[in-house]
Amino acid sequence: MDKIPILRMGAFLLVTIQVDLYDRLALNLEADLVQMVNKTSAKGVLIDISAVSIVDSFMGRIIGNIASMSKILDAETVVVGMQPAVAITLIELGLPLKGVHTALDMEKGMNLLKSMIDETEEEADEDEMSDDLITE
Amino acid sequence: MSLKTHQLLKNKKKNILELWMKNQLADESLREDLISNDELRSQSEELITALVSNLSGENFTNLDSDEWSPVIEILGGIAITRARQGFSPRETGNFVFSLKEAILDVLQQEITSDPMTLFIESQKINRIMDNLSVVTFETFIKGREEVILRQTDEITEISTPVIRVWDGILALPIIGTLDSARTQIVMENLLQEIVETGSSIAILDISGVPAVDSLVAQHLIKTVSATRLMGAECIISGIRPEIAQTVVHLGIDLSNIITKATLASALAYSFKVMRLEVKKINTVSKF
Amino acid sequence: MTLSLSKDTIQVLKEQDVVFLKNRVKETAVKIKMGLVNQTRLLTAASELVRNMMRYADGGVCIIEVVSSGRVNGVRLTFSDRGPGIPDIDAAMRDGFSTGRSLGLGLPGTKRLVNEFDIKSKVGEGTVITILKWANG
Numbered sequence: 001m002d003k004i005p006i007l008r009m010g011a012f013l014l015v016t017i018q019v020d021l022y023d024r025l026a027l028n029l030e031a032d033l034v035q036m037v038n039k040t041s042a043k044g045v046l047i048d049i050s051a052v053s054i055v056d057s058f059m060g061r062i063i064g065n066i067a068s069m070s071k072i073l074d075a076e077t078v079v080v081g082m083q084p085a086v087a088i089t090l091i092e093l094g095l096p097l098k099g100v101h102t103a104l105d106m107e108k109g110m111n112l113l114k115s116m117i118d119e120t121e122e123e124a125d126e127d128e129m130s131d132d133l134i135t136e
Numbered sequence: 137m138s139l140k141t142h143q144l145l146k147n148k149k150k151n152i153l154e155l156w157m158k159n160q161l162a163d164e165s166l167r168e169d170l171i172s173n174d175e176l177r178s179q180s181e182e183l184i185t186a187l188v189s190n191l192s193g194e195n196f197t198n199l200d201s202d203e204w205s206p207v208i209e210i211l212g213g214i215a216i217t218r219a220r221q222g223f224s225p226r227e228t229g230n231f232v233f234s235l236k237e238a239i240l241d242v243l244q245q246e247i248t249s250d251p252m253t254l255f256i257e258s259q260k261i262n263r264i265m266d267n268l269s270v271v272t273f274e275t276f277i278k279g280r281e282e283v284i285l286r287q288t289d290e291i292t293e294i295s296t297p298v299i300r301v302w303d304g305i306l307a308l309p310i311i312g313t314l315d316s317a318r319t320q321i322v323m324e325n326l327l328q329e330i331v332e333t334g335s336s337i338a339i340l341d342i343s344g345v346p347a348v349d350s351l352v353a354q355h356l357i358k359t360v361s362a363t364r365l366m367g368a369e370c371i372i373s374g375i376r377p378e379i380a381q382t383v384v385h386l387g388i389d390l391s392n393i394i395t396k397a398t399l400a401s402a403l404a405y406s407f408k409v410m411r412l413e414v415k416k417i418n419t420v421s422k423f
Numbered sequence: 424m425t426l427s428l429s430k431d432t433i434q435v436l437k438e439q440d441v442v443f444l445k446n447r448v449k450e451t452a453v454k455i456k457m458g459l460v461n462q463t464r465l466l467t468a469a470s471e472l473v474r475n476m477m478r479y480a481d482g483g484v485c486i487i488e489v490v491s492s493g494r495v496n497g498v499r500l501t502f503s504d505r506g507p508g509i510p511d512i513d514a515a516m517r518d519g520f521s522t523g524r525s526l527g528l529g530l531p532g533t534k535r536l537v538n539e540f541d542i543k544s545k546v547g548e549g550t551v552i553t554i555l556k557w558a559n560g
Contacts, residue, residue: 092464096365104331
Protein backbone atom coordinates (compact mmCIF):
# COMPACT_ATOMS: atom_id res chain seq x y z
CA MET A 1 0.00 0.00 0.00
CA ASP A 2 2.73 2.41 0.97
CA LYS A 3 4.09 2.68 -2.54
CA ILE A 4 3.85 5.10 -5.40
CA PRO A 5 3.74 3.29 -8.74
CA ILE A 6 6.65 3.83 -11.13
CA LEU A 7 5.84 3.31 -14.81
CA ARG A 8 8.36 2.50 -17.47
CA MET A 9 8.01 4.03 -20.91
CA GLY A 10 10.89 3.32 -23.25
CA ALA A 11 14.03 4.81 -21.80
CA PHE A 12 12.06 6.87 -19.29
CA LEU A 13 10.48 6.27 -15.91
CA LEU A 14 7.22 8.03 -15.06
CA VAL A 15 6.02 8.81 -11.57
CA THR A 16 2.74 10.58 -10.86
CA ILE A 17 2.32 11.66 -7.29
CA GLN A 18 -1.41 11.84 -6.63
CA VAL A 19 -1.43 12.30 -2.88
CA ASP A 20 0.33 14.59 -0.46
CA LEU A 21 3.42 12.64 0.45
CA TYR A 22 4.11 11.90 4.05
CA ASP A 23 7.68 11.23 5.07
CA ARG A 24 7.80 7.43 4.89
CA LEU A 25 6.10 7.34 1.49
CA ALA A 26 8.61 9.87 0.15
CA LEU A 27 11.58 7.90 1.46
CA ASN A 28 10.17 4.71 -0.09
CA LEU A 29 9.78 6.50 -3.41
CA GLU A 30 13.37 7.69 -3.30
CA ALA A 31 14.66 4.16 -2.71
CA ASP A 32 12.34 2.52 -5.28
CA LEU A 33 13.15 5.03 -7.99
CA VAL A 34 16.88 4.70 -7.64
CA GLN A 35 16.51 0.91 -7.76
CA MET A 36 14.41 1.16 -10.90
CA VAL A 37 16.80 3.54 -12.64
CA ASN A 38 19.58 1.09 -12.03
CA LYS A 39 17.57 -1.99 -13.03
CA THR A 40 16.13 -0.57 -16.25
CA SER A 41 19.12 1.68 -17.04
CA ALA A 42 16.64 4.44 -17.72
CA LYS A 43 17.89 7.64 -19.33
CA GLY A 44 15.34 9.93 -17.76
CA VAL A 45 12.92 10.26 -14.84
CA LEU A 46 9.72 12.29 -15.05
CA ILE A 47 8.03 13.20 -11.80
CA ASP A 48 4.56 14.73 -12.10
CA ILE A 49 3.67 16.72 -8.99
CA SER A 50 0.68 18.61 -10.40
CA ALA A 51 -1.60 17.08 -7.75
CA VAL A 52 0.74 17.92 -4.86
CA SER A 53 -0.38 20.93 -2.85
CA ILE A 54 2.47 21.11 -0.36
CA VAL A 55 6.21 20.65 -0.78
CA ASP A 56 8.14 21.41 2.39
CA SER A 57 11.91 21.32 2.91
CA PHE A 58 11.90 17.57 3.53
CA MET A 59 10.03 16.84 0.30
CA GLY A 60 12.23 19.31 -1.53
CA ARG A 61 15.25 17.44 -0.27
CA ILE A 62 13.85 14.11 -1.46
CA ILE A 63 13.26 15.53 -4.94
CA GLY A 64 16.78 16.96 -4.96
CA ASN A 65 18.16 13.60 -3.80
CA ILE A 66 16.34 11.70 -6.53
CA ALA A 67 17.79 14.07 -9.13
CA SER A 68 21.34 13.80 -7.80
CA MET A 69 21.20 10.02 -7.40
CA SER A 70 19.73 9.52 -10.88
CA LYS A 71 22.40 11.81 -12.30
CA ILE A 72 25.10 9.57 -10.86
CA LEU A 73 23.34 6.64 -12.56
CA ASP A 74 23.34 8.66 -15.82
CA ALA A 75 19.66 9.63 -15.87
CA GLU A 76 18.21 13.15 -15.97
CA THR A 77 15.28 14.10 -13.73
CA VAL A 78 12.50 16.47 -14.78
CA VAL A 79 9.83 17.64 -12.33
CA VAL A 80 6.64 18.64 -14.12
CA GLY A 81 3.43 20.44 -13.28
CA MET A 82 4.41 22.26 -10.11
CA GLN A 83 1.54 24.40 -8.83
CA PRO A 84 2.17 28.18 -8.72
CA ALA A 85 1.51 28.32 -4.96
CA VAL A 86 4.02 25.52 -4.40
CA ALA A 87 6.66 27.27 -6.54
CA ILE A 88 6.25 30.56 -4.64
CA THR A 89 6.39 28.80 -1.28
CA LEU A 90 9.53 26.84 -2.21
CA ILE A 91 11.34 30.02 -3.28
CA GLU A 92 10.37 31.81 -0.06
CA LEU A 93 11.42 28.81 1.95
CA GLY A 94 14.83 29.11 0.26
CA LEU A 95 14.68 25.94 -1.84
CA PRO A 96 15.22 26.73 -5.53
CA LEU A 97 15.76 22.97 -6.26
CA LYS A 98 19.08 23.53 -8.00
CA GLY A 99 20.05 20.71 -10.34
CA VAL A 100 16.46 19.67 -10.95
CA HIS A 101 15.00 20.34 -14.40
CA THR A 102 11.41 21.51 -14.57
CA ALA A 103 8.69 21.62 -17.23
CA LEU A 104 5.11 22.82 -17.35
CA ASP A 105 3.49 19.48 -18.19
CA MET A 106 4.25 15.85 -19.06
CA GLU A 107 4.52 16.50 -22.80
CA LYS A 108 6.95 19.39 -22.42
CA GLY A 109 8.89 17.40 -19.82
CA MET A 110 9.18 14.47 -22.20
CA ASN A 111 10.43 16.74 -24.99
CA LEU A 112 12.96 18.30 -22.62
CA LEU A 113 14.27 14.86 -21.62
CA LYS A 114 14.52 13.78 -25.27
CA SER A 115 16.44 16.92 -26.24
CA MET A 116 18.82 16.48 -23.30
CA ILE A 117 19.50 12.86 -24.24
CA ASP A 118 20.01 13.78 -27.90
CA GLU A 119 22.57 16.37 -26.87
CA THR A 120 24.51 13.97 -24.70
CA GLU A 121 24.49 11.40 -27.49
CA GLU A 122 25.77 13.97 -29.96
CA GLU A 123 28.52 14.86 -27.52
CA ALA A 124 29.32 11.19 -27.15
CA ASP A 125 29.49 10.84 -30.93
CA GLU A 126 31.82 13.80 -31.15
CA ASP A 127 33.96 12.31 -28.42
CA GLU A 128 34.21 9.06 -30.34
CA MET A 129 35.14 10.89 -33.49
CA SER A 130 37.87 12.83 -31.79
CA ASP A 131 39.09 9.62 -30.21
CA ASP A 132 39.26 8.10 -33.68
CA LEU A 133 41.27 11.05 -34.92
CA ILE A 134 43.76 10.66 -32.14
CA THR A 135 44.16 6.92 -32.65
CA GLU A 136 44.69 7.40 -36.33
CA MET B 137 -28.30 66.72 34.56
CA SER B 138 -31.12 68.10 36.66
CA LEU B 139 -34.65 67.37 35.64
CA LYS B 140 -35.36 71.06 35.24
CA THR B 141 -32.57 71.65 32.75
CA HIS B 142 -33.50 68.54 30.88
CA GLN B 143 -37.11 69.70 30.59
CA LEU B 144 -35.85 73.08 29.54
CA LEU B 145 -33.69 71.72 26.77
CA LYS B 146 -36.50 69.44 25.64
CA ASN B 147 -38.87 72.38 25.36
CA LYS B 148 -36.29 74.53 23.66
CA LYS B 149 -35.32 71.85 21.16
CA LYS B 150 -36.68 73.92 18.30
CA ASN B 151 -34.71 76.98 19.41
CA ILE B 152 -31.52 74.97 19.66
CA LEU B 153 -32.07 73.52 16.21
CA GLU B 154 -32.71 76.96 14.71
CA LEU B 155 -29.69 78.43 16.43
CA TRP B 156 -27.52 75.49 15.37
CA MET B 157 -28.70 75.72 11.77
CA LYS B 158 -27.99 79.45 11.87
CA ASN B 159 -24.48 78.75 13.17
CA GLN B 160 -23.88 76.15 10.50
CA LEU B 161 -25.25 78.20 7.65
CA ALA B 162 -23.31 81.26 8.80
CA ASP B 163 -20.08 79.32 8.62
CA GLU B 164 -18.18 80.28 5.50
CA SER B 165 -16.78 76.81 5.06
CA LEU B 166 -20.27 75.31 4.68
CA ARG B 167 -20.12 72.81 1.85
CA GLU B 168 -23.31 73.48 -0.04
CA ASP B 169 -21.75 71.61 -2.95
CA LEU B 170 -21.60 68.41 -0.92
CA ILE B 171 -24.78 68.58 1.14
CA SER B 172 -28.08 70.40 0.62
CA ASN B 173 -29.52 72.60 3.34
CA ASP B 174 -32.56 70.37 3.65
CA GLU B 175 -30.41 67.32 4.14
CA LEU B 176 -28.29 69.15 6.67
CA ARG B 177 -31.40 70.16 8.57
CA SER B 178 -32.82 66.64 8.71
CA GLN B 179 -29.45 65.28 9.84
CA SER B 180 -29.25 67.93 12.54
CA GLU B 181 -32.79 67.36 13.71
CA GLU B 182 -32.32 63.63 14.00
CA LEU B 183 -29.21 64.08 16.09
CA ILE B 184 -30.75 66.70 18.39
CA THR B 185 -33.83 64.60 19.04
CA ALA B 186 -31.73 61.62 20.02
CA LEU B 187 -29.41 63.75 22.10
CA VAL B 188 -32.07 65.65 24.05
CA SER B 189 -34.04 62.55 24.93
CA ASN B 190 -30.84 61.13 26.42
CA LEU B 191 -29.96 63.99 28.74
CA SER B 192 -32.06 62.79 31.66
CA GLY B 193 -30.52 59.37 32.20
CA GLU B 194 -28.43 58.29 35.13
CA ASN B 195 -25.51 57.45 32.93
CA PHE B 196 -25.57 60.75 31.21
CA THR B 197 -21.82 61.36 31.44
CA ASN B 198 -20.89 57.78 30.60
CA LEU B 199 -20.69 57.40 26.83
CA ASP B 200 -20.14 53.65 27.09
CA SER B 201 -23.61 53.06 28.52
CA ASP B 202 -26.30 51.60 26.31
CA GLU B 203 -28.42 54.74 26.46
CA TRP B 204 -25.90 56.54 24.33
CA SER B 205 -25.66 53.99 21.57
CA PRO B 206 -28.48 55.53 19.43
CA VAL B 207 -26.79 58.95 19.55
CA ILE B 208 -23.38 57.48 18.78
CA GLU B 209 -24.86 55.45 15.98
CA ILE B 210 -26.44 58.50 14.36
CA LEU B 211 -23.27 60.54 14.82
CA GLY B 212 -21.11 57.70 13.49
CA GLY B 213 -23.35 57.36 10.46
CA ILE B 214 -23.05 61.07 9.74
CA ALA B 215 -19.25 61.07 10.23
CA ILE B 216 -18.71 58.08 7.91
CA THR B 217 -20.92 59.54 5.19
CA ARG B 218 -19.05 62.82 5.42
CA ALA B 219 -15.71 61.05 5.21
CA ARG B 220 -16.83 59.31 2.02
CA GLN B 221 -18.33 62.48 0.56
CA GLY B 222 -14.99 64.22 0.99
CA PHE B 223 -15.66 66.63 3.85
CA SER B 224 -12.56 67.97 5.57
CA PRO B 225 -11.95 67.09 9.23
CA ARG B 226 -12.53 70.76 10.16
CA GLU B 227 -15.92 70.80 8.46
CA THR B 228 -16.94 67.58 10.18
CA GLY B 229 -15.70 68.84 13.54
CA ASN B 230 -17.57 72.10 13.21
CA PHE B 231 -20.80 70.16 12.82
CA VAL B 232 -20.57 68.98 16.43
CA PHE B 233 -18.91 72.10 17.84
CA SER B 234 -21.60 74.38 16.50
CA LEU B 235 -24.22 72.22 18.20
CA LYS B 236 -22.41 72.64 21.50
CA GLU B 237 -22.40 76.39 21.04
CA ALA B 238 -26.10 76.41 20.28
CA ILE B 239 -26.96 74.40 23.41
CA LEU B 240 -24.74 76.57 25.61
CA ASP B 241 -26.28 79.73 24.16
CA VAL B 242 -29.79 78.51 24.90
CA LEU B 243 -28.81 77.54 28.45
CA GLN B 244 -27.36 81.00 28.96
CA GLN B 245 -30.52 82.67 27.74
CA GLU B 246 -32.79 80.55 29.88
CA ILE B 247 -30.97 80.24 33.19
CA THR B 248 -30.44 83.87 34.01
CA SER B 249 -31.15 83.89 37.70
CA ASP B 250 -28.86 81.13 38.93
CA PRO B 251 -25.22 81.45 37.78
CA MET B 252 -24.17 78.41 39.84
CA THR B 253 -26.61 76.07 38.07
CA LEU B 254 -25.72 77.57 34.72
CA PHE B 255 -22.05 76.88 35.37
CA ILE B 256 -22.59 73.30 36.51
CA GLU B 257 -24.92 72.42 33.66
CA SER B 258 -22.68 74.07 31.09
CA GLN B 259 -19.76 72.04 32.38
CA LYS B 260 -21.73 68.84 31.91
CA ILE B 261 -22.80 69.82 28.41
CA ASN B 262 -19.20 70.68 27.62
CA ARG B 263 -17.93 67.33 28.78
CA ILE B 264 -20.49 65.28 26.95
CA MET B 265 -20.18 67.26 23.73
CA ASP B 266 -16.39 66.97 23.81
CA ASN B 267 -16.72 63.23 24.13
CA LEU B 268 -19.10 63.18 21.22
CA SER B 269 -16.60 65.16 19.12
CA VAL B 270 -13.94 62.58 19.85
CA VAL B 271 -16.31 59.83 18.72
CA THR B 272 -17.09 61.79 15.58
CA PHE B 273 -13.43 62.16 14.75
CA GLU B 274 -12.63 58.55 15.37
CA THR B 275 -15.42 57.44 13.07
CA PHE B 276 -14.49 60.05 10.48
CA ILE B 277 -10.89 58.83 10.34
CA LYS B 278 -12.02 55.23 10.17
CA GLY B 279 -14.23 56.13 7.23
CA ARG B 280 -11.30 57.79 5.47
CA GLU B 281 -9.07 54.80 6.12
CA GLU B 282 -11.66 52.52 4.57
CA VAL B 283 -11.71 54.71 1.48
CA ILE B 284 -7.91 54.53 1.23
CA LEU B 285 -7.79 50.77 1.71
CA ARG B 286 -10.45 50.22 -0.91
CA GLN B 287 -8.56 52.37 -3.37
CA THR B 288 -5.31 50.53 -2.66
CA ASP B 289 -7.04 47.24 -3.42
CA GLU B 290 -8.48 48.62 -6.63
CA ILE B 291 -5.13 49.98 -7.79
CA THR B 292 -3.31 46.71 -7.21
CA GLU B 293 -6.12 44.84 -8.95
CA ILE B 294 -6.07 46.89 -12.12
CA SER B 295 -2.35 47.46 -12.40
CA THR B 296 -1.19 43.92 -13.17
CA PRO B 297 -2.50 42.80 -16.54
CA VAL B 298 -0.97 39.67 -18.05
CA ILE B 299 -0.91 39.87 -21.85
CA ARG B 300 -0.66 36.95 -24.27
CA VAL B 301 1.66 38.36 -26.92
CA TRP B 302 2.12 35.08 -28.78
CA ASP B 303 1.11 31.49 -28.44
CA GLY B 304 3.34 30.40 -25.58
CA ILE B 305 4.66 33.87 -24.72
CA LEU B 306 3.22 36.06 -21.96
CA ALA B 307 4.12 39.66 -21.21
CA LEU B 308 3.50 41.56 -18.01
CA PRO B 309 4.25 45.29 -18.05
CA ILE B 310 4.82 46.66 -14.56
CA ILE B 311 4.03 50.31 -14.03
CA GLY B 312 4.83 52.05 -10.77
CA THR B 313 6.78 51.07 -7.71
CA LEU B 314 7.27 47.37 -7.08
CA ASP B 315 6.84 46.73 -3.37
CA SER B 316 6.43 43.35 -1.74
CA ALA B 317 2.61 43.38 -1.78
CA ARG B 318 2.66 44.26 -5.46
CA THR B 319 5.25 41.57 -6.21
CA GLN B 320 2.98 38.98 -4.61
CA ILE B 321 0.11 39.87 -6.90
CA VAL B 322 2.32 40.16 -9.99
CA MET B 323 3.91 36.80 -9.26
CA GLU B 324 0.63 35.01 -8.50
CA ASN B 325 -1.09 36.39 -11.60
CA LEU B 326 1.85 35.57 -13.82
CA LEU B 327 2.29 32.01 -12.55
CA GLN B 328 -1.44 31.32 -12.73
CA GLU B 329 -1.54 32.57 -16.30
CA ILE B 330 1.47 30.43 -17.21
CA VAL B 331 -0.39 27.33 -16.02
CA GLU B 332 -3.61 28.29 -17.75
CA THR B 333 -2.06 29.10 -21.12
CA GLY B 334 0.78 26.58 -20.98
CA SER B 335 3.20 29.36 -21.91
CA SER B 336 6.85 28.52 -21.64
CA ILE B 337 8.16 32.11 -21.74
CA ALA B 338 7.12 35.10 -19.66
CA ILE B 339 8.43 38.62 -20.22
CA LEU B 340 8.42 40.98 -17.25
CA ASP B 341 8.72 44.51 -18.62
CA ILE B 342 9.93 47.05 -16.07
CA SER B 343 10.07 50.16 -18.29
CA GLY B 344 7.40 51.69 -16.07
CA VAL B 345 9.20 51.02 -12.80
CA PRO B 346 10.76 54.30 -11.62
CA ALA B 347 13.69 52.84 -9.69
CA VAL B 348 15.25 49.50 -8.92
CA ASP B 349 16.86 49.12 -5.52
CA SER B 350 18.11 45.93 -3.93
CA LEU B 351 14.64 45.13 -2.54
CA VAL B 352 12.96 45.46 -5.94
CA ALA B 353 15.75 43.37 -7.48
CA GLN B 354 15.12 40.71 -4.84
CA HIS B 355 11.44 40.68 -5.76
CA LEU B 356 12.32 40.30 -9.44
CA ILE B 357 14.75 37.47 -8.74
CA LYS B 358 12.09 35.76 -6.64
CA THR B 359 9.57 35.95 -9.46
CA VAL B 360 12.10 34.60 -11.99
CA SER B 361 13.06 31.71 -9.69
CA ALA B 362 9.43 30.75 -9.08
CA THR B 363 8.74 30.81 -12.84
CA ARG B 364 11.70 28.52 -13.44
CA LEU B 365 10.50 26.09 -10.77
CA MET B 366 7.28 25.75 -12.71
CA GLY B 367 9.23 24.93 -15.84
CA ALA B 368 8.96 28.21 -17.73
CA GLU B 369 11.55 30.90 -18.47
CA CYS B 370 11.20 34.49 -17.31
CA ILE B 371 12.88 37.37 -19.15
CA ILE B 372 13.18 40.85 -17.68
CA SER B 373 12.94 43.61 -20.26
CA GLY B 374 12.70 47.38 -20.32
CA ILE B 375 15.88 48.01 -18.38
CA ARG B 376 16.85 51.65 -18.81
CA PRO B 377 20.54 52.63 -18.77
CA GLU B 378 20.23 54.40 -15.42
CA ILE B 379 18.67 51.28 -13.92
CA ALA B 380 21.56 49.18 -15.27
CA GLN B 381 23.91 51.68 -13.57
CA THR B 382 22.21 51.52 -10.17
CA VAL B 383 21.98 47.74 -10.31
CA VAL B 384 25.73 47.45 -10.83
CA HIS B 385 26.58 50.18 -8.31
CA LEU B 386 24.46 48.46 -5.68
CA GLY B 387 26.27 45.21 -6.40
CA ILE B 388 23.09 43.32 -7.31
CA ASP B 389 23.79 40.12 -9.19
CA LEU B 390 21.37 39.66 -12.08
CA SER B 391 23.69 37.36 -14.03
CA ASN B 392 21.37 34.38 -13.57
CA ILE B 393 18.51 36.26 -15.16
CA ILE B 394 17.96 36.86 -18.85
CA THR B 395 17.70 40.64 -19.25
CA LYS B 396 16.90 42.63 -22.37
CA ALA B 397 16.82 46.37 -22.98
CA THR B 398 13.44 46.47 -24.69
CA LEU B 399 10.28 44.42 -24.91
CA ALA B 400 10.99 44.04 -28.65
CA SER B 401 14.37 42.42 -28.09
CA ALA B 402 12.86 40.17 -25.41
CA LEU B 403 10.25 39.09 -27.91
CA ALA B 404 12.90 38.49 -30.58
CA TYR B 405 14.83 36.37 -28.09
CA SER B 406 11.67 34.40 -27.25
CA PHE B 407 11.07 33.69 -30.93
CA LYS B 408 14.59 32.41 -31.24
CA VAL B 409 14.17 30.08 -28.25
CA MET B 410 10.88 28.79 -29.64
CA ARG B 411 12.46 28.41 -33.08
CA LEU B 412 10.09 30.86 -34.70
CA GLU B 413 11.01 33.32 -37.41
CA VAL B 414 9.46 36.62 -38.35
CA LYS B 415 10.14 37.53 -41.99
CA LYS B 416 9.41 40.42 -44.25
CA ILE B 417 7.42 39.24 -47.25
CA ASN B 418 8.69 40.38 -50.62
CA THR B 419 5.62 41.68 -52.34
CA VAL B 420 6.20 41.13 -56.00
CA SER B 421 4.09 43.33 -58.17
CA LYS B 422 2.07 41.45 -60.73
CA PHE B 423 2.09 44.30 -63.20
CA MET C 424 -4.40 44.21 18.71
CA THR C 425 -5.47 40.69 17.86
CA LEU C 426 -8.54 38.93 19.14
CA SER C 427 -8.86 35.17 19.38
CA LEU C 428 -12.14 33.93 17.89
CA SER C 429 -11.82 30.17 18.22
CA LYS C 430 -9.41 27.68 19.69
CA ASP C 431 -8.65 24.07 18.93
CA THR C 432 -6.03 21.92 20.66
CA ILE C 433 -4.51 18.90 18.93
CA GLN C 434 -2.11 16.34 20.37
CA VAL C 435 0.59 15.28 17.93
CA LEU C 436 2.32 12.03 18.84
CA LYS C 437 2.06 9.74 15.81
CA GLU C 438 2.36 10.16 12.06
CA GLN C 439 -1.45 9.94 11.67
CA ASP C 440 -1.79 12.89 14.02
CA VAL C 441 0.36 14.93 11.64
CA VAL C 442 -2.02 14.24 8.75
CA PHE C 443 -4.99 15.07 10.98
CA LEU C 444 -3.35 18.32 12.12
CA LYS C 445 -2.61 19.42 8.55
CA ASN C 446 -6.22 18.77 7.56
CA ARG C 447 -7.49 20.83 10.49
CA VAL C 448 -5.16 23.71 9.65
CA LYS C 449 -6.34 23.61 6.06
CA GLU C 450 -10.01 23.56 7.09
CA THR C 451 -9.44 26.55 9.36
CA ALA C 452 -7.63 28.49 6.61
CA VAL C 453 -10.42 27.76 4.13
CA LYS C 454 -13.03 28.83 6.68
CA ILE C 455 -11.58 32.32 6.95
CA LYS C 456 -11.29 32.53 3.15
CA MET C 457 -7.50 32.57 3.04
CA GLY C 458 -6.13 32.74 -0.51
CA LEU C 459 -4.61 29.60 -2.04
CA VAL C 460 -1.01 30.82 -1.99
CA ASN C 461 -1.27 31.89 1.65
CA GLN C 462 -2.89 28.57 2.53
CA THR C 463 0.08 26.82 0.97
CA ARG C 464 2.53 29.01 2.87
CA LEU C 465 0.75 28.36 6.17
CA LEU C 466 0.49 24.61 5.59
CA THR C 467 4.13 24.37 4.54
CA ALA C 468 5.19 26.32 7.65
CA ALA C 469 3.04 24.04 9.82
CA SER C 470 4.56 21.01 8.11
CA GLU C 471 8.10 22.24 8.90
CA LEU C 472 7.31 22.92 12.54
CA VAL C 473 5.41 19.72 13.20
CA ARG C 474 8.26 17.74 11.66
CA ASN C 475 10.75 19.45 13.96
CA MET C 476 8.48 18.65 16.88
CA MET C 477 8.29 14.96 15.92
CA ARG C 478 12.00 14.65 15.21
CA TYR C 479 13.49 16.48 18.18
CA ALA C 480 10.84 16.20 20.89
CA ASP C 481 8.84 13.02 20.05
CA GLY C 482 5.71 15.09 19.53
CA GLY C 483 3.83 17.80 21.37
CA VAL C 484 0.72 19.91 21.22
CA CYS C 485 -0.55 22.29 18.56
CA ILE C 486 -3.16 24.96 19.20
CA ILE C 487 -5.06 26.24 16.15
CA GLU C 488 -6.69 29.63 16.61
CA VAL C 489 -8.67 31.95 14.38
CA VAL C 490 -7.64 35.50 15.23
CA SER C 491 -8.93 38.87 14.13
CA SER C 492 -7.31 42.28 13.95
CA GLY C 493 -10.66 43.91 13.32
CA ARG C 494 -10.22 44.28 9.58
CA VAL C 495 -8.83 40.88 8.65
CA ASN C 496 -8.83 37.39 10.09
CA GLY C 497 -5.88 35.07 10.37
CA VAL C 498 -4.78 31.69 11.63
CA ARG C 499 -2.43 31.41 14.60
CA LEU C 500 -0.66 28.13 15.36
CA THR C 501 1.17 27.45 18.60
CA PHE C 502 3.46 24.43 18.69
CA SER C 503 4.66 23.47 22.16
CA ASP C 504 6.79 20.50 23.08
CA ARG C 505 8.68 19.18 26.09
CA GLY C 506 11.76 18.32 24.10
CA PRO C 507 15.41 19.16 24.74
CA GLY C 508 15.01 22.84 23.81
CA ILE C 509 17.21 24.98 21.57
CA PRO C 510 20.42 26.23 23.20
CA ASP C 511 21.18 29.01 20.70
CA ILE C 512 18.03 30.44 19.12
CA ASP C 513 19.93 33.12 17.18
CA ALA C 514 22.03 30.45 15.48
CA ALA C 515 18.94 28.32 14.79
CA MET C 516 17.31 31.28 13.07
CA ARG C 517 20.21 31.70 10.62
CA ASP C 518 19.96 30.22 7.14
CA GLY C 519 21.99 27.04 6.82
CA PHE C 520 21.97 26.06 10.47
CA SER C 521 21.03 22.56 11.51
CA THR C 522 21.84 20.05 14.18
CA GLY C 523 19.79 17.36 12.48
CA ARG C 524 20.35 15.73 9.14
CA SER C 525 18.33 18.26 7.16
CA LEU C 526 19.00 21.23 4.91
CA GLY C 527 18.87 23.52 7.92
CA LEU C 528 16.25 25.85 6.45
CA GLY C 529 13.50 24.90 8.81
CA LEU C 530 13.19 27.91 11.07
CA PRO C 531 14.34 30.89 8.98
CA GLY C 532 12.48 29.54 5.94
CA THR C 533 9.34 29.06 8.00
CA LYS C 534 9.64 32.60 9.31
CA ARG C 535 9.67 33.93 5.74
CA LEU C 536 6.39 32.16 4.98
CA VAL C 537 4.32 33.70 7.78
CA ASN C 538 3.45 37.20 9.01
CA GLU C 539 4.43 36.71 12.63
CA PHE C 540 6.91 34.27 14.12
CA ASP C 541 7.78 33.90 17.78
CA ILE C 542 10.04 31.35 19.41
CA LYS C 543 10.68 30.64 23.07
CA SER C 544 12.87 27.81 24.20
CA LYS C 545 14.48 26.61 27.40
CA VAL C 546 17.11 23.88 27.39
CA GLY C 547 15.76 20.81 29.14
CA GLU C 548 12.20 22.14 29.31
CA GLY C 549 10.95 22.50 25.77
CA THR C 550 10.17 24.87 22.92
CA VAL C 551 7.13 26.97 22.05
CA ILE C 552 6.83 28.39 18.54
CA THR C 553 3.93 30.61 17.52
CA ILE C 554 3.20 31.58 13.93
CA LEU C 555 0.47 33.78 12.49
CA LYS C 556 -0.72 34.12 8.91
CA TRP C 557 -3.28 36.74 7.87
CA ALA C 558 -5.89 35.75 5.31
CA ASN C 559 -4.62 38.34 2.82
CA GLY C 560 -1.12 39.07 4.16
